[in-house]
Amino acid sequence: xxxxxxxxxxxxxxxxxxxxxxxxxxxxxxxxxxxxxxxxxxxxxxxxxxxxxxxxxxxxxxxxxxxxxxxxxxxxxxxxxxxxxxxxxxxxxxxxxxxxxxxxxxxxxxxxxxxxxxxxxxxxxxxxxxxxxxxxxxxxxxxxxxxxxxxxxxxxxxxxxxxxxxxxxxxxxxxxxxxxxxxxxxxxxxxxxxxxxxxxxxxxxxxxxxxxxxxxxxxxxxxxxxxxxxxxxxxxxxxxxxxxxxxxxxxxxxxxxxxxxxxxxxxxxxxxxxxxxxxxxxxxxxxxxxxxxxxxxxxxxxxx
Amino acid sequence: xxxxxxxxxxxxxxxxxxxxxxxxxxxxxxxxxxxxxxxxxxxxxxxxxxxxxxxxxxxxxxxxxxxxxxxxxxxxxxxxxxxxxxxxxxxxxxxxxxxxxxxxxxxxxxxxxxxxxxxxxxxxxxxxxxxxxxxxxxxxxxxxxxxxxxxxxxxxxxxxxxxxxxxxxxxxxxxxxxxxxxxxxxxxxxxxxxxxxxxxxxxxxxxxxxxxxxxxxxxxxxxxxxxxxxxxxxxxxxxxxxxxxxxxxxxxxxxxxxxxxxxxxxxxxxxxxxxxxxxxxxxxxxxxxxxxxxxxxxxxxxxxxxxxxxxxxxxxxxxxxxxxxxxxxxxxx
Numbered sequence: 332x333x334x335x336x337x338x339x340x341x342x343x344x345x346x347x348x349x350x351x352x353x354x355x356x357x358x359x360x361x362x363x364x365x366x367x368x369x370x371x372x373x374x375x376x377x378x379x380x381x382x383x384x385x386x387x388x389x390x391x392x393x394x395x396x397x398x399x400x401x402x403x404x405x406x407x408x409x410x411x412x413x414x415x416x417x418x419x420x421x422x423x424x425x426x427x428x429x430x431x432x433x434x435x436x437x438x439x440x441x442x443x444x445x446x447x448x449x450x451x452x453x454x455x456x457x458x459x460x461x462x463x464x465x466x467x468x469x470x471x472x473x474x475x476x477x478x479x480x481x482x483x484x485x486x487x488x489x490x491x492x493x494x495x496x497x498x499x500x501x502x503x504x505x506x507x508x509x510x511x512x513x514x515x516x517x518x519x520x521x522x523x524x525x526x527x528x529x530x531x532x533x534x535x536x537x538x539x540x541x542x543x544x545x546x547x548x549x550x551x552x553x554x555x556x557x558x559x560x561x562x563x564x565x566x567x568x569x570x571x572x573x574x575x576x577x578x579x580x581x582x583x584x585x586x587x588x589x590x591x592x593x594x595x596x597x598x599x600x601x602x603x604x605x606x607x608x609x610x611x612x613x614x615x616x617x618x619x620x621x622x623x624x625x626x627x628x629x630x631x632x633x634x635x
Numbered sequence: 636x637x638x639x640x641x642x643x644x645x646x647x648x649x650x651x652x653x654x655x656x657x658x659x660x661x662x663x664x665x666x667x668x669x670x671x672x673x674x675x676x677x678x679x680x681x682x683x684x685x686x687x688x689x690x691x692x693x694x695x696x697x698x699x700x701x702x703x704x705x706x707x708x709x710x711x712x713x714x715x716x717x718x719x720x721x722x723x724x725x726x727x728x729x730x731x732x733x734x735x736x737x738x739x740x741x742x743x744x745x746x747x748x749x750x751x752x753x754x755x756x757x758x759x760x761x762x763x764x765x766x767x768x769x770x771x772x773x774x775x776x777x778x779x780x781x782x783x784x785x786x787x788x789x790x791x792x793x794x795x796x797x798x799x800x801x802x803x804x805x806x807x808x809x810x811x812x813x814x815x816x817x818x819x820x821x822x823x824x825x826x827x828x829x830x831x832x833x834x835x836x837x838x839x840x841x842x843x844x845x846x847x848x849x850x851x852x853x854x855x856x857x858x859x860x861x862x863x864x865x866x867x868x869x870x871x872x873x874x875x876x877x878x879x880x881x882x883x884x885x886x887x888x889x890x891x892x893x894x895x896x897x898x899x900x901x902x903x904x905x906x907x908x909x910x911x912x913x914x915x916x917x918x919x920x921x922x923x924x925x926x927x928x929x930x931x932x933x934x935x936x937x938x939x940x941x942x943x944x945x946x947x948x949x950x951x952x953x954x955x956x957x958x959x960x961x962x963x964x965x966x967x968x
Contacts, residue, residue, distance in 0.1 A: 337686035359913050362861075373755055374773045377833060380788050381776060383799065387791070400792075400799025448677035455670035463674065470685050472882070472943045476890040476912050477936040480919055480928055481692035482684060488691070501684040509677060525666075535669035554798060564781035566893045571916070582783040589787050593900065603791070606784045617771045 381610065388607035392600045415604040420616060423605055425577050426584035430609075432495070433580055437502030438559035445505050446551050450510025450543050454520060464513070470506030476567045483571040497572040498580070502562045508554035515550035516543065556620060563613065581609045689936065696720050696930035720930035729908035730931065734938070736820060738912050741888035744824040748884065749877060751828065752835035756843060756873075757865050759836075771840065774833035782830060786897040789826045794901055814902035823894045831887070836879045842876035843869060878950050882943050892916070911935045934956045 362562035387395055389406035398404035415423050452464055482501055483492065489499045520543055528538045543550070569583045576587065585605050699716035724730055755774060759767045777785065795801045801810045805830035813822045846869065854864050892912040899905040907921065908914040911931060919928035 341640050366761065369754070370758055370762065370770055374770055377774050377777055378827065380785075380792060380829070381780070383792065384788055392690065396796055400797065400802060407684055444677040444680065447673040451670040451673035455667045455673075456669050457670045460670075466681070466686070466770070469940070470681065472886065472940055473936055474890040474939045476892050477932050477939060478685065478688055480915055480932045481695075483687035483919070484695055484925055485688045485691045500680065504677070504680045504684050506681070529666060536672070536755070539673060560779070561917075564783075565779070566783045567912075567916075571920075583783045585787065586783050586893075589790075589897065590900060602787060606787060610780050610784060613779040613781075614776055617775060632719060 379439045381614070384603065384607050384610065388604045388610070390600070390603075392597055395599060395603065398493065411600060411604045415601055415608060418601055422576065423581075423601075423608075426579050426581045427609070429578060430580040430582070433498050433502060433565075433569075434559050434562040436482070437499055437562045438555050440503045441505040441508060441558045442551050442555045444503060445508030445512050445554050446544060446547055447539065448509045449514075449550075450516050450520070450539060450547065452513040454522070454525060454543075455517035467506045467509045470504075471510055479567045479571050482568070492572050493578070495578060498565075498569050498578075499570060502558070502565075505554060505558050505561075508558060511554055512547060512550050516547055519550075520546050560613070581605070584608070618633065640677055689933075692929040692932050695926055697934050698926045700924075702924070716926070720927050721934070723927060724930050724934060727908070727914075729906065729913065730914050733908045733911050733914050737889055737891050738822060740820060740891065741885055743821075744888060745881060745884040747824070748828045748832050749835060749880060751832045753839055753870070753873070753877070754878070755832070756836045756839040757869060759840065760843065760869075761861065771837070775837055776833065777830050778834040780830065782826075783893050783897060784831050785826055786894040789822070789829070790898055790901055793822055793898070814898070814904060816904045819898070819902055819904045823891070823898065826894050827888070827891075831884070835884070838880050839873050840875050842873045846872050878947070882946060885946060886939055886943055889935065889942070 383400055386403055388400060388411060389408040390398065390404055391407060392412075448467075452460060452467075478501075486492050486497050491500075524542065525538060528542055533541075562631045563580075564582065565580070566582045566586065569578075569580050570586075571580055573583065576584065579587070585602055588598045588602045588605065592602060670713060697716060697718070697720070698713050700711050701714040702711045759771060762770065780788070792798045792800055795805075795810065798813075801813075802809050812818060850868060850872075851864065854868055859867065890912055891910045895905050895909045895913055896916075899909075907917040912935065915928045915935065917930035918924045918931060
C-alpha cells in the first residue's frame with residue numbers, strides 16, 4: 332500500500348521571497364526557526380542514546396568508564412563483537428536464536444489465528460458472537476504483565492514452566508490482532524464475493540485461505556509486525572517462566588548480564604556490545620517497514 | 636477510509652487450498668457453522684492464556700499457607716483464607732504507595748508524551764517530504780529498542796562516571812542526580828517517553844494523513860493561518876488517535892515493571908514495592924507468597940480495566956455532549 336507523500340509543503344527555503352508569492356501554510360520566519368529548532372532537538376534526544384551505544388560498543392571496559400562517552404577511544408569493535416558471541420560458550424548466540432524462535436513462530440502463528448478469528452467474527456452470524464468479541468476487547472484492555480504472574484501460577488500446575496511452550500503459547504494470542512482483523516475484514520471483504528465463491532462450490536476453509544487472507548493482507552502485516560516487536564521486547568513473561576538460561580531470549584539474557592556485571596566487571600562491556608548487536612537488526616527493520624506501520628495503525632481508531 | 640487500493644478479488648483463483656478440506660460438512664448445515672472452525676484455535680488459546688490464568692489467580696488469591704506446630708515451624712498446609720490476602724495487600728502502605736506512584740507517574744508522563752508526539756506530528760507536516768521521512772524515522776527508532784535494553788541504556792546515561800551527560804554538565808558545575816529520591820521516578824518517565832513518543836507520533840501522523848485535503852483548502856480560503864489550521868482543524872480530527880494512544884499508555888504505565896527493576900541496582904531509592912507489578916513479583920519470587928502475589932495481580936488487573944474503561948466512557952460521554960458537533964461531521968468515517 333503506498334501512502335501519499337506528506338501533504339504539499341513549502342518549497343525548499345531559498346532566497347527571501349516576496350510575501351505575495353508566499354506558498355500556502357507556511358510559518359512566518361520566527362516560527363520557522365523555532366520549528367526547525369524543536370525538530371532538531373527532538374532528533375538529538377531520540378538518537379543520542381543510540382549514538383552513545385554505538386560509540387560505547389567499540390570501547391574496552393576501561394575506555395567505557397575512563398573516556399568521554401560521546402567520542403571514540405581506541406575502537407576495538409571486532410574484538411568486542413567476538414567477545415559478545417563467544418562468551419560463556421556462545422550463550423549470546425543461543426539467546427538470539429531463541430528470540431528469533433519466540434518472536435518468529437509466535438508472530439506468524441498469532442497473525443494466522445487472529446486473521447481466522449477476526450474473519451469469523453466479521454463475516455459469520457452465529458450464537459455467542461458478541462460475547463466472544465466482548466471477551467476479546469477485555470483482553471485488549473487487560474495489562475499483559477498483570478497476566479504474567481497468573482500465567483506462571485497456572486503453567487506451574489500444568490508442569491509447563493521452564494519450557495519453550497511456556498513463552499510460545501501466550502505469544503500466540505493477540506486480542507488486539509483479532510480486533511484489528513475483525514474491523515478490517517468487516518469493511519474490506521465483500522459479502523457478495525463470499526457468496527459467489529460458495530455458489531462456485533468452494534468450501535469455507537478454501538474461501539478463507541484463498542480469498543479472505545489475500546484481501547486482509549494489509550491488516551495481517553500490521554498484526555505481524557506488532558506481535559513480532561511485542562514478543563521480541565517482552566521481558567516479564569520469560570523472566571517468570573524460564574529458569575534455564577539456554578532458553579532465554581536476548582532481553583532476559585542481557586538483563587542477567589547487566590545484573591551480574593557488578594560482580595564481573597567484564598560483563599559491562601558485553602552488555603553494551605550485546606545491546607548494540609540486538610538493537611541494530613530491529614532498528615533497520617523498523618525503518619524499512621515504517622510505511623507498513625502507518626497503514627492500518629489507525630484502522631481501529633478511525634472506525635471506533 | 637482508503638481500501639481503494641486493495642488487490643482485486645481473487646475468488647476465481649485455482650490456487651490449491653491451504654487448509655483442510657471441509658467439503659464433507661458443507662451441505663445444509665449452513666456456512667455459519669464454519670465460524671467455530673476459524674474461531675476455535677484462537678478461542679482455545681485465549682481461554683488457556685487469558686481466561687484460565689485469571690480464574691486461577693482469583694482462586695489462589697483466596698488461599699493461604701497455614702503453618703502448624705510451635706512458632707509456625709511445623710508442617711505447612713494450604714487453607715482457605717477468604718479475602719484475607721486482599722486485606723493484607725490493601726493494608727500494606729508500601730503497596731498502596733506504589734499504586735499512588737504509578738498513578739502520579741501516568742498523570743504526568745502520558746500527557747507529556749502525547750503532547751510531544753502531537754507537536755512533532757503537526758510540525759512534520761510543514762517539513763519537505765525528504766526531511767520529514769528522515770526525522771520521522773529517527774523519532775520512531777527507539778520503539779524498536781526493547782524496554783529492558785532502553786532501561787539498561789539510560790541506566791548507563793544516568794550513572795555518574797559513565798554518563799556523558801553528567802560528565803558534560805558536571806564541567807559547568809551543574810551535574811544533575813538522575814537517581815535521587817525525588818528524581819528517579821521522572822528519570823524512569825524519561826525512559827518511557829523516549830521509547831514510545833515516536834510510536835504515538837506515528838499513530839497521529841497516520842490519522843493526519845487521512846484528513847481530506849479539501850478541508851485544508853477550505854480553511855485556507857477562509858483565511859486560516861497555520862496555527863489556526865493546526866488548532867482548529869487538525870487537532871480535533873486527530874482526537875480518535877489521541878484517545879487510542881491515551882488508553883494504551885494508561886494501561887502501559889500501570890504495568891511499569893522492567894524499567895524500575897533494571898534501574899534498581901543503581902540506586903537505593905527504588906524499593907521492592909516501587910510499582911504494584913514489582914511488588915507482586917517480589918511477593919511471588921522473593922517472599923514465596925504466591926497467594927498474596929495473586930491477590931495483588933488481581934487488584935492490578937481490576938484497576939487497569941476500570942481506569943481504561945472509565946477513560947473511554949468519559950471520552951465517549953464528552954463526544955455525545957456535542958459541544959463541538961462540527962468535528963463529527965467532518966471526521967472521516
